[in-house]
Amino acid sequence: MRSHEPGSHNELSGTVHGATIQAGAVHGGIHFAAEANSVRQTPWQLPPTVHVIDRLRELEALEQHRTRALREERPALAAVSGLGGVGKTTLALRWLHALRPHFRGGQLYADLGAQSTDGGALPEEVLGRFLRALGMSAQQVPATLAERTALYRSLTADRRLVVLLDDAATAAQVRPLLPAGRSVTAVTSRNRMPGLTVDGCYPVHLEPLDAEAAMELLADTLSDDRVSSQPDAARLLVELCAGLPLAVRVAGARLAARPERRITTMVHALAEERGRLEALAIEGDHDVRATLDLSYRTLPPRAARLYRLLGLHPGPEFGSAVAAAVLAQEGDAHERDATEPLERLHDASLLLDSGETRHRFHDLVRLHATRKATEDEPPQERAQAMRRIADHYLASATRAEEIIDPQHRTMARDYGAGPVVVADVGDDAEAALDWLERELPSLMAVIRQARAAGFPTVGWQLADALWPLFLRRKFYDDWNAAHREGLAAAKELGDAVAECRMLTSGGVGELGSGHHDRALAMFERAARLFMDRDDRLGHARTLNYRGLALQRLGRSDEAAELFQRAAAELPMHGDHRAGALARLNLADVALTAGHTEEAVHHARAAHTALLEAGDSYNAARATTVLGRAYLAGDRIDQAAEQLSSALVTLRGMAANYEMARAVGGLAEVSERRGLTRAAREQYREALELYSSVGRSHSGEAESARHRLRRLDHGESEA
Incomplete structure (x- = not known):
């Protein structure tokens, strides 16, 4: 078979890329495949970077991971997780943009849309875009995910490029999009990505900024002297934003639009706790509440219910037994096992670790969870959950009291309806005292809440249990x-x-x-x-x-x-x-x-x-x-x-x-x-x-x- 003469009929209309084939006879079907080296197009797709505040430690860790991967002649893969608005994408962009002089093969970017209502981008769709960005025509992109993955890895085997997979949902969504060769890939997700460990992934989990870094970010956003001239008000403002970079940026952007406005104006707007999430918005753009709503919508039903009910917890942190207490239902032992929904909340970065089997909310997340409880839980369910939390602390403190001071004249305890979940307070006096001391902020919060919440007996009985x-x-x-x-x-x-x-x-x-x-x-x-x-x-x-x-x-x-x-x-x-x-x-x-x-x-x-x-x-x-x-x-x-x-x-x-x-x-x-x-x-x-x-x-x-x-x-x- 000769190659077609110019002007002759060609079923593959248009330009044919790659080598031509001349054969005397062909047996079986005819397959055309582009050679990996036949297409050269250099994409530069990364969004622009912004100034990064106080993430030097994380950047150094990412660079050390890349250096190790380079030394071992393998791709470098890192996953950056954290709460929505904490700065995951900003950190990843800062790292990857700095690598451009060393990675001339280009930059690929995909928003995987984990928080979107349609479930996020399909890997085959993203691969199609990546292949076209690397120079393949639409006709040359294979139809199936497996074929696209194979071709993608062939095209990237000898290229040094960087890839940002933003807002990923699962490791399964990410894995087909990992390039071959000695490339660098950063994945961002609200969820931690333990499933990528087998791929040599280095995990980085971002926490909110401390007060000094948050003030620096506010000053960077305002680009004037208001932070330096009003330091006390600026500190109050970033405390109300709880160190969340998105919240600080939004508050700063609203102030930047009004150069004559003092920082105290925004402080007053945020000081009313119930309205704080609404105040952190700019005409619907970069809305803190919206980012949290997206994370919330992806939760399974039990995890979403646990999130709402934990928003009613009055203290700063809590043990896993509190989660079991709020989910407890009469006669249903399964409902008391909160392990799986707790893990889902941590994976979604809606809960933070606070020590072994202990958890806490970021301040703004707590406000969001409380609001969701008000919106999505009937008043009776909220009241019952609050009583189960109070009963949990009363029963647990009473158990500690019995261990520490068996001679103390413990008075009768009155509990609400339903099962009472008792924490493991230890087996000896010192362990029980340590439990009481660790939980004291929450115990005091329950005491202060009891009368207004409608269970005054818990107020005096819990005070009595704290005697030892x-x-x-x-x-x-x-x-x-x-x-x-x-x-x-x-x-x-x-x-x-x-x-x-x-x-x-x-x-x-x-x-x-x-x-x-x-x-x-x-x-x-x-x-x-x-x-x-x-x-x-x-x-x-x-x-x-x-x-x-x-x-x-x-x-x-x-x-x-x-x-x-x-x-x-x-x-x-x-x-x-x-x-x-x-x-x-x-x-x-x-x-x-x-x-x-x-x-x-x-x-x-x-x-x-x-x-x-x-x-x-x-x-x-x-x-x-x-x-x-x-x-x-x-x-x-x-x-x-x-x-x-x-x-x-x-x-x-x-x-x-x-x-x-x-x-x-x-x-x-x-x-x-x-x-x-x-x-x-x-x-x-x-x-x-x-x-x-x-x-x-x-x-x-x-x-x-x-x-x-x-x-x-x-x-x-x-």
């Missing part, structure tokens, strides 16, 4: 705030028993924070309520509390009288443990007054009774007082024995304040024995323990600091 944490770790501000709110809830309910509990427990917190008069007034009010109800036991318990307040007010004789009454009356009414605590208080009063033998007598009696009641924590406190009484009486060996015994028990309970008192006593023992180095170390440990519970300026801490200072100057006090 407050007692041992001395979070006085939260202690007082929780009990003030709990007291208001108890009054609203007309629950006198709950009101008395909030007055006494809350009064101890006020006492610890130095508000002695206020504490005494609360204890006396509780005493009157108990008398009104003819509750003799409750009234006898207030004797201890009132005595403590009087002792702190310097009215030691009156305090001792109340402690004596409590020690006598409480066992008569059946509370031997509280009577033993009164004896412990008497020991403390006697020790302060210098009556060491009286202190020893009361401390021994208190220790015995508390052990019989099974209260090892307060028994250890009695041992500490006994050791200090021996120390005051120059019985050094007995003091060392008692203080060491107390410390062993207290270390297992993570009771830092009481540990500090025992360690401080042992430091004095060491100092008396002339063991200066050991004394210094023990005083330092005591001061660290006092500091850990916010008591670094207490009388005990000041005494330890004074003694340590004397030792450091070569002096000693006998």
